[in-house]
Amino acid sequence: xxxxxxxxxxxxxxxxxxxxHWQAKWNDAAVFETQxxxxxPKYYVLEMFPYPSGRIHIGHVRNYTMGDVVARYKRARGFxxxxxxxxxxxGMPAENAAMQHKVHPRDWTYQNIDAMRSQLKVMGLSLDWxxxxxxxxxxxxxxxxxxxxxxLKAGLVSRKxxxxxxxxxxxxxLANEQVIDGRGWxxxxxxxxxxxxxxxxxxxxxAQDLLDGLDELDNWPDxxxxxxxxxxxxxxxxxxxxxxxxxxxxFENIEVFTTRPDTLAGASFIAIAPEHPxxxxxxxxxxxxxxxxxxxxxxxxxxxxxxxAEKRGFDTGLTVQHPIYADQTLPVxxxxxxxxxxxxxxxxxxxxxxxxDLDFARKYELSVTDTYFALNDDxxxxxxxxxxxKSQKVQYVNQPAGVExxxxxxxxxxxxxxxxxxGLGKGQEQFRLRDWGVSRQRYWGCxxxxxxxxxxxxxxVPVDDLPVKLPDDVSFDKPGNPLDHHPTWKHTTCPTxxxxxxxxxxxxxxxxxxxxxxxxxxxxxxxxxxxxxxxEAWLPVDQxxxxxxHAILHLxxxxxxxxxxxxxxxxxxxxxxxxxxxxxxxxxxxxKGADGWIEPAKVLIEGEDDRRVARHIDTxxxxxxxxxxxxxxxxxxxxxxxxxxxxYGADTARWFMLSDSPPERDVxxxxxxxxxxxxxxxxxxxxxxxxxAATPDDFSSAxxxxxxxxxxxxxxxxxxxxxxxxxxxxxxxxxxxxARIYDATNAISKAFAKKSQDADMLWxxxxxxxxxVEAMQPMTPHLCEACWAALGNQxxxxxxxxxxxxxxxxxxxxxxxxxxxxxxxxxxISVAKDADKSEVEAAVMADPTVQKxxxxxxxxxxxxVPQRIVNIVV
RNA sequence: GCGGGCGUGAUGGAAUUGGUAGACAUACGGGACUUAAAAUCCCGAGGCCCUAGGCCGUGCGGGUUCGAGUCCCGCCGCCCGCACCA
Numbered sequence: 001x002x003x004x005x006x007x008x009x010x011x012x013x014x015x016x017x018x019x020x021h022w023q024a025k026w027n028d029a030a031v032f033e034t035q036x037x038x039x040x041p042k043y044y045v046l047e048m049f050p051y052p053s054g055r056i057h058i059g060h061v062r063n064y065t066m067g068d069v070v071a072r073y074k075r076a077r078g079f080x081x082x083x084x085x086x087x088x089x090x091g092m093p094a095e096n097a098a099m100q101h102k103v104h105p106r107d108w109t110y111q112n113i114d115a116m117r118s119q120l121k122v123m124g125l126s127l128d129w130x131x132x133x134x135x136x137x138x139x140x141x142x143x144x145x146x147x148x149x150x151x152l153k154a155g156l157v158s159r160k161x162x163x164x165x166x167x168x169x170x171x172x173x174l175a176n177e178q179v180i181d182g183r184g185w186x187x188x189x190x191x192x193x194x195x196x197x198x199x200x201x202x203x204x205x206x207a208q209d210l211l212d213g214l215d216e217l218d219n220w221p222d223x224x225x226x227x228x229x230x231x232x233x234x235x236x237x238x239x240x241x242x243x244x245x246x247x248x249x250x251f252e253n254i255e256v257f258t259t260r261p262d263t264l265a266g267a268s269f270i271a272i273a274p275e276h277p278x279x280x281x282x283x284x285x286x287x288x289x290x291x292x293x294x295x296x297x298x299x300x301x302x303x304x305x306x307x308x309a310e311k312r313g314f315d316t317g318l319t320v321q322h323p324i325y326a327d328q329t330l331p332v333x334x335x336x337x338x339x340x341x342x343x344x345x346x347x348x349x350x351x352x353x354x355x356x357d358l359d360f361a362r363k364y365e366l367s368v369t370d371t372y373f374a375l376n377d378d379x380x381x382x383x384x385x386x387x388x389x390k391s392q393k394v395q396y397v398n399q400p401a402g403v404e405x406x407x408x409x410x411x412x413x414x415x416x417x418x419x420x421x422x423g424l425g426k427g428q429e430q431f432r433l434r435d436w437g438v439s440r441q442r443y444w445g446c447x448x449x450x451x452x453x454x455x456x457x458x459x460x461v462p463v464d465d466l467p468v469k470l471p472d473d474v475s476f477d478k479p480g481n482p483l484d485h486h487p488t489w490k491h492t493t494c495p496t497x498x499x500x501x502x503x504x505x506x507x508x509x510x511x512x513x514x515x516x517x518x519x520x521x522x523x524x525x526x527x528x529x530x531x532x533x534x535x536e537a538w539l540p541v542d543q544x545x546x547x548x549x550h551a552i553l554h555l556x557x558x559x560x561x562x563x564x565x566x567x568x569x570x571x572x573x574x575x576x577x578x579x580x581x582x583x584x585x586x587x588x589x590x591x592k593g594a595d596g597w598i599e600p601a602k603v604l605i606e607g608e609d610d611r612r613v614a615r616h617i618d619t620x621x622x623x624x625x626x627x628x629x630x631x632x633x634x635x636x637x638x639x640x641x642x643x644x645x646x647x648y649g650a651d652t653a654r655w656f657m658l659s660d661s662p663p664e665r666d667v668x669x670x671x672x673x674x675x676x677x678x679x680x681x682x683x684x685x686x687x688x689x690x691x692x693a694a695t696p697d698d699f700s701s702a703x704x705x706x707x708x709x710x711x712x713x714x715x716x717x718x719x720x721x722x723x724x725x726x727x728x729x730x731x732x733x734x735x736x737x738x739a740r741i742y743d744a745t746n747a748i749s750k751a752f753a754k755k756s757q758d759a760d761m762l763w764x765x766x767x768x769x770x771x772x773v774e775a776m777q778p779m780t781p782h783l784c785e786a787c788w789a790a791l792g793n794q795x796x797x798x799x800x801x802x803x804x805x806x807x808x809x810x811x812x813x814x815x816x817x818x819x820x821x822x823x824x825x826x827x828x829i830s831v832a833k834d835a836d837k838s839e840v841e842a843a844v845m846a847d848p849t850v851q852k853x854x855x856x857x858x859x860x861x862x863x864x865v866p867q868r869i870v871n872i873v874v
Numbered sequence: 875g876c877g878g879g880c881g882u883g884a885u886g887g888a889a890u891u892g893g894u895a896g897a898c899a900u901a902c903g904g905g906a907c908u909u910a911a912a913a914u915c916c917c918g919a920g921g922c923c924c925u926a927g928g929c930c931g932u933g934c935g936g937g938u939u940c941g942a943g944u945c946c947c948g949c950c951g952c953c954c955g956c957a958c959c960a
Contacts, residue, residue, distance in 0.1 A: 307875035739898035818894040
């Protein structure tokens with residue numbers, strides 16, 4: 001730097017020029033390409049790969065920025081970091097686009113991928129693009145078909161019928177969310193329930209192991225582990241048969257599973273699901289029942305829909321024997337709130353101790369019998385069921401098992417023992433988890449590699465014949481699955497007997513695609529799905545980052561896949577994700593005008609707080625300021641990432657995404673927040689250049705032998721910042737590292753403003769900005785590379801190891817202890833850092849301010865927490 | 875309905891996990907610089923009481939403790955998931 005240059009105001013940092021420059025340099029030096037044979041310790045950081053919807057959403061920016069900070073930080077810490085990117089590319093939206101815009105799903109998808117890849121590239125993410133793939137690449141789904149056939153051979157896949165929402169006009173299965181008020185979202189037709197033969201992955205084979213595995217996942221949020229535990233839903237109960245008083249259609253018993261056998265004495269009816277074989281058999285002769293069965297399932301079969309629906313029942317007229325009281329029978333009803341998928345699809349109703357049963361009993365005037373009461377309160381149940389936790393002691397009545405006062409758990413076990421003794425039933429562990437149906441009647445998915453032969457049944461396609469490729473020439477003009485009505489694709493011959501046969505035309509659930517992609521990244525071009533040794537070397541993923549919406553399904557399916565791949569010899573990894581982080585959403589205020597929702601870019605806000613007024617930027621129309629919501633196209637509250645990056649640069653977007661909000665919480669997008677982030681970027685650039693300019697041209701890095709107090713203070717701030725940022729990034733507490741960096745920046749500014757010309761301060765300032773730039777590098781990599789170069793460095797920051805902090809600067813010799821009197825802060829005292837309790841107490845009692853506060857009183861107690869606080873109780 | 879989570883200034887949040895509540899930022903107010911604006915820099919700020927100083931204060935009501943934003947019990951409010959959306 002020359003003297004004349006020093007007097008010029010530094011140029012504003014120009015991200016539009018700087019960012020592409022460094023992206024090109026990183027790319028040319030291939031600094032983010034990862035080698036499998038690199039000897040350094042591995043670190044695998046992965047963000048949930050995106051669905052190629054067409055645009056990178058600001059939520060993606062947040063997700064990938066977090067992952068990138070971890071990747072860059074770990075790289076600086078000497079790890080061989082794997083940080084790949086791919087595309088979760090199969091799925092319904094591509095088919096919807098095909099139907100609406102007459103574009104081929106493949107073209108639509110790959111165009112979207114191209115567009116989104118360019119968007120990701122301008123973000124400056126440290127990704128290894130050489131490993132990129134899309135799940136719709138034949139190379140990928142080919143290997144998925146290998147996995148499927150291996151799972152099939154290992155007995156992990158089977159055929160099962162299950163009910164689906166069927167749209168009779170579109171000839172398609174509807175997702176629960178596509179059923180709106182009992183009608184198909186597109187056709188508007190009344191939805192029917194259909195039994196469909198499906199391929200299922202036998203995830204229930206691993207129910208116990210999936211449950212047990214959660215205990216070791218201590219780098220997962222407790223919340224997610226709890227959700228998975230509840231989802232797997234292990235419970236102990238009684239499985240027993242209720243004898244029909246008159247056998248019918250070959251049924252002698254109705255098999256029931258209950259988790260509350262302790263209420264057996266209060267049973268007053270049997271309720272079976274509309275899909276229960278007995279209900280179906282009866283409905284064949286009973287039109288009214290058939291109509292009831294169809295009608296109650298119209299609103300959809302999601303648990304939510306069933307639980308929310310009004311309780312409805314149909315009296316079959318059948319009765320069963322009460323298992324305890326020989327003189328009693330119980331009526332058998334078909335009820336809409338019974339799930340065929342859980343237990344046996346039949347329950348006994350005990351209205352006194354289950355609210356749902358009580359509602360049902362009151363509606364249909366069935367009897368209500370108490371089996372137990374709260375201790376010392378035998379008020380009979382009226383319209384509120386008495387449902388104590390199983391651990392609570394209750395007083396039993398009408399009980400066969402000889403319990404009188406016991407906890408519910410004891411009552412459960414006593415009843416199970418009694419029932420087993422009587423030969424009525426058996427104690428059983430029951431899981432809520434159901435097998436995973438993977439068949440989808442759609443085109444844009446991985447074909448299920450199976451051939452149906454009249455003689456040989458369902459035969460897997462031989463591995464040598466794989467892949468089963470999707471045909472290109474498909475039409476979406478007709479309703480139904482294009483693979484099914486394709487003129488030739490499905491017709492083939494049986495691999496076993498050679499007879500004419502047809503291909504399976506269902507494709508796989510897209511969750512299958514995302515259940516093993518993390519393993520494929522370890523060698524994305526391998527002939528087999530994975531390379532033994534390589535997969536194990538990289539897996540488990542050390543840090544997985546994604547949305548909480550995947551807390552259950554995607555993560556559980558992936559955990560199942562790891563087990564299934566182990567069982568079939570594809571990789572020896574039990575838990576695929578060692579660390580999991582679930583990030584919050586990016587939300588934005590919504591604006592509504594007379595003609596509907598208005599995008600934020602078209603809105604001008606005037607005034608502040610509750611006097612804020614939103615106006616349309618063109619028309620001046622006053623708009624309604626709506627609630628803050630997840631960004632969505634329908635509410636038009638989407639912020640365009642391209643525009644943000646074009647006007648502020650990627651570093652600003654990255655910095656803003658990391659600031660303020662804790663990463664697990666939702667962040668509200670605000671223009672002011674972005675401006676603030678950008679100001680900081682500019683400020684750092686200015687500060688670094690000012691310091692460089694203030695340093696003599698022949699600046700040497702010779703470290704001074706001694707430092708003034710000001711210089712020492714600044715060094716302490718900077719080294720503490722560096723240590724704290726490292727600590728926070730390890731914990732993914734990015735918002736805290738950002739706050740530390742702001743703090744440190746303020747400290748440098750203040751020190752610089754003093755314009756000290758002493759050599760030790762100049763050296764310290766130079767050290768300070770270097771450390772600042774290093775600490776910020778994982779978050780704002782382009783700016784920091786530019787600053788690093790401005791500081792005269794030849795190497796790239798992206799490859800520079802993290803600086804060691806000077807431990808001697810981290811602690812002070814003395815600490816300020818707050819002094820409380822009766823829990824209220826009254827003063828401070830400075831004591832030696834390593835002073836023990838008695839020394840601190842002595843110092844405190846000798847302190848004049850304390851003497852004054854005590855005013856002659858003798859303390860009852862003095863509580864000293866070393867290095868923390870002193871509390872004097874008087 | 876079931877399950878899970880959250881609640882701290884005007885706003886986003888911090889608080890070493892039971893030890894000084896409000897760091898840092900945004901918005902705001904005041905000042906400096908400027909013909910002016912932008913940019914930049916400096917200062918102020920939880921509420922209440924006239925001040926010294928004090929009182930109150932982490933959704934609401936109780937409790938445990940020398941000490942509670944943090945732990946326990948009971949409410950209120952908001953958000954998320956519920957198996958074919960990805």
